[in-house]
Amino acid sequence: xxxxxxxxxxxxxxxxxxxxxxxxxxxxxxxxxxxxxxxxxxxxxxxxxxxxxxxxxxxxxxxxxxxxxxxxxxxxxxxxxxxxxxxxxxxxxxxxxxxxxxxxxxxxxxxxxxxxxxxxxxxxxxxxxxxxxxxxxxxxxxxxxxxxxxxxxxxxxxxxxxxxxxxxxxxxxxxxxxxxxxxxxxxxxxxxxxxxxxxxxxxxxxxx
Amino acid sequence: xxxxxxxxxxxxxxxxxxxxxxxxxxxxxxxxxxxxxxxxxxxxxxxxxxxxxxxxxxxxxxxxxxxxxxxxxxxxxxxxxxxxxxxxxxxxxxxxxxxxxxxxxxxxxxxxxxxxxxxxxxxxxxxxxxxxxxxxxxxxxxxxxxxxxxxxxxxxxxxxxxxxxxxxxxxxxxxxxxxxxxxxxxxxxxxxxxxxxxxxxxxxx
Numbered sequence: 001x002x003x004x005x006x007x008x009x010x011x012x013x014x015x016x017x018x019x020x021x022x023x024x025x026x027x028x029x030x031x032x033x034x035x036x037x038x039x040x041x042x043x044x045x046x047x048x049x050x051x052x053x054x055x056x057x058x059x060x061x062x063x064x065x066x067x068x069x070x071x072x073x074x075x076x077x078x079x080x081x082x083x084x085x086x087x088x089x090x091x092x093x094x095x096x097x098x099x100x101x102x103x104x105x106x107x108x109x110x111x112x113x114x115x116x117x118x119x120x121x122x123x124x125x126x127x128x129x130x131x132x133x134x135x136x137x138x139x140x141x142x143x144x145x146x147x148x149x150x151x152x153x154x155x156x157x158x159x160x161x162x163x164x165x166x167x168x169x170x171x172x173x174x175x176x177x178x179x180x181x182x183x184x185x186x187x188x189x190x191x192x193x194x195x196x197x198x199x200x201x202x203x204x205x206x207x208x
Numbered sequence: 209x210x211x212x213x214x215x216x217x218x219x220x221x222x223x224x225x226x227x228x229x230x231x232x233x234x235x236x237x238x239x240x241x242x243x244x245x246x247x248x249x250x251x252x253x254x255x256x257x258x259x260x261x262x263x264x265x266x267x268x269x270x271x272x273x274x275x276x277x278x279x280x281x282x283x284x285x286x287x288x289x290x291x292x293x294x295x296x297x298x299x300x301x302x303x304x305x306x307x308x309x310x311x312x313x314x315x316x317x318x319x320x321x322x323x324x325x326x327x328x329x330x331x332x333x334x335x336x337x338x339x340x341x342x343x344x345x346x347x348x349x350x351x352x353x354x355x356x357x358x359x360x361x362x363x364x365x366x367x368x369x370x371x372x373x374x375x376x377x378x379x380x381x382x383x384x385x386x387x388x389x390x391x392x393x394x395x396x397x398x399x400x401x402x403x404x405x406x407x408x409x410x411x412x413x
Contacts, residue, residue: 063214070218074225081232086241086367149241149367149379 005049008103012042016099025089028151029159033166036079036102043107055112068113069125075105080136082147089150126174130167137163242379245365246394253390256281257363259356261320261349264332268352272389278315278412279385280403283366283378284348285323286335291380294397295319298382300339301400303346309413310345317346322368323376324350324357364391386410 014020015038024035055062062068078084079102087094114122139147140160146153230236238244248254258272280302284292299317309315319335321327327335332348351357361368368378384393384406393406407413 060210061213061217063210066214067217067221070221074221078225078228078232081229082240083238083244084232146242146377146379147240150369152369152371152377 002049004045008042008045008049011038011045012099012103015039015042027158028085028148028155029162031085031089032080032159033162036098039099039102040076040107040110043103043105043109044111045107046103047108047111050108050112058112059116062113062116064121065113065115065117066121068109069117069121071109072106072113073125073128075101077132079106080132086148086150126170130171130174133163133167133170137161137167241365241367242381246381248365249391249394253386253392254363254365256385256389256391257356257359258389259360260352261356262329262352263347263349264329264336265347266329269349274316274318275389276387277313278309278387278407278410279318279383280315281318281320281364281383281385282381282397283322283361283364283368284319284335285321285376286327286331286348287323287375289375291378291397295380295382296335296339298397298400299346300341302403303342305400305404306345306407306413307342309407310343314412315345315407319346319348320360321348321350322357322361322366322378324352324354365394 015024015035021035024030079098084094084098088098089095117125137160140156140163142160143156146156148156233239234244234247238247256271258270261269261271263269280299282295282299284295286292296319299319303310303317306315306317310317319332321332327348327350332350336346336348351360360366364383366378368376371377380397382395382397382399382403383391384395384403386392392410395403395406404413
């Protein structure tokens with residue numbers, strides 16, 4: 001088995017272990033900031049392990065990775081619903097849906113689509129991700145009522161702070177890349193197929 | 209060609225996503241579990257289980273014995289100093305506003321404790337005292353066994369979480385139970401006039 005596939009399976013099994021699952025679902029913050037991202041990471045690793053042929057077969061339907069990124073965004077938004085966070089802890093069927101859909105409908109399509117996507121597609125995705133982080137973070141921070149019945153209000157507010165902090169870090173990182181990274185299409189166009197701009201976000205500065 | 213196919217695939221995904229979202233939120237009406245249980249009883253009233261209870265007077269009753277009357281049920285614990293305060297004063301006000309249907313035996317108020325180990329009949333009686341219960345139209349009770357409590361919480365959709373300070377956090381609401389023993393409406397604490405209004409709509413007052 002190739003390394004990403006082995007890592008994906010191991011990570012998935014660890015997350016599915018009852019004590020690990022219980023610990024990560026004991027707080028709203030851990031479920032949203034640790035469990036869900038790690039489940040998406042399982043799918044991402046899985047996507048890296050899939051033979052390129054398969055991705056190429058679907059490429060016609062996934063121009064510049066748009067379809068995959070739309071799928072990941074929609075499925076990701078679905079798991080932001082407070083109602084589903086509650087239900088995924090109390091109802092086994094919803095828990096199963098979470099453990100299957102987050103890897104396969106969020107992480108995997110992202111892995112298959114990110115490298116195909118253009119600067120604009122990535123920009124739209126990252127902007128929407130940033131907006132969601134701030135929107136949700138603000139909502140959780142100021143909401144006087146508990147949005148999840150199984151979690152406490154201070155947990156919800158901590159999650160709000162966490163989301164805003166992650167949004168701020170992501171924003172600063174993107175801003176730094178835009179200012180100092182290798183992204184300017186007018187300077188790098190023609191340097192590599194598709195234009196140098198597509199290296200934004202995935203490649204560290206100074207390394208094309 | 210691939211741009212067209214991608215547009216079709218993405219549009220189909222957006223439509224499917226919207227349909228899923230509509231399904232998961234009861235048609236965009238309930239984004240939280242608390243809203244969901246309110247919407248759910250509107251569409252399909254939930255039968256109340258026949259759980260054995262011990263009242264503040266020490267009487268053993270079954271929830272089934274209360275069928276035939278309209279019940280207003282809330283869930284409390286007597287050690288609560290937050291939400292239950294508002295639930296307690298709501299019930300005190302309702303006991304006053306619904307004095308007539310209560311006197312004629314059509315309506316009963318019932319506060320069920322989910323902290324059965326602490327809330328003995330004495331504690332439950334003190335709770336009613338604290339809110340100056342007037343007559344016998346308002347009872348406080350605790351389930352006699354753990355299984356009954358679990359069953360009650362499940363059917364009413366009540367979630368109780370320890371707050372880490374020795375108390376509990378719970379979703380506070382007033383549940384309207386019809387004479388057939390079905391939860392037909394779930395209302396916010398503080399909305400006593402809406403409860404009176406609901407009872408009027410159901411033809412009780």
